[in-house]
Amino acid sequence: MIALYMGCRLEEIGQLLVGDVKVLNGTSHFAITTLVDDDEEIVKNIKTESSLRSVPLHPVLEQLGFSAYVERVRQAGHKRLFPDITSKRRKVTSAYSTWFSRFKRDAGITSHRKVFHSFRHTFKDACRAAGIPVDVHDALTGHARSSVGDGYGLGYPLERLAGEIGKVRYGLVWEKAPASAQALHSQAGG
Structure with a gap:
């Protein structure tokens, strides 16, 4: 869901720490960063x-409760946001990637072109369909721009990025879940 709705790479998601979920001026966000802690127990790398x-x-x-999930993980005392994703290899998500390949095959998806990274491609297409300017969806996905002028300034404010990412929709049933939940709550007399 994170790859589909936020365009993050698998390793970026898998290596997130609880402390990487931040709030600035009311906007919740992921801080995609690098890190090597003192005992090298936690290492985070980026592609570029x-x-x-x-x-x-x-x-x-x-709406689907991600913030509540983050709070549960925080209260449990975990460092990693997804503590069950582990690997003895350099990449945190190596074992998860293998699991996902088996999962998609078992679901009948046999094309070698359909991989976890396909969610990122789908996100980019959804950004285009939503009319999000290319430089904004490049900022969301961490794609480098090629113009010299693109290197000037600090980039887009978080609030602008939040407004743009909120335009990404797929017409899926859970995108309407809050309204349905409210209707059920009202029908139940709550």
Whole structure:
């Protein structure tokens, strides 16, 4: 869901720490960063320099309870946001990637072109369909721009990125979940 709605790479998601979920001026976001802690227990890498970024939490993920999940993980005392994703290899998500390949095959998806990274491609297409300017969805996904002028300034404000990422929709049933939940709550006399 994070890859689909926020365009993050698998390793960026898998190596997130609880402390990487931040709130600035009321906008929840992921801080995609690097890190090597003192005992090298936690190592976070990025693909490119432009991958360092803040990605606003998509409103659908908020509606589905992601913030409550983050709080549960925080209260449990975990460092990693997804503590069950582990690997003995350098990449945190190596084992998860293998699991996902089996999962999609078992679901009948046999094309070698359909991989976890396809969610990122779908996100980019959804950004285009929503009319999000290319430089904005490049900022969301950490893609480097090629113009010299693109290197000037600090980039887009988080609030602008949040407004743009909120335009990404797929017409899926859970995108309407909050209204349905409210209707059920009202029907139940709540």
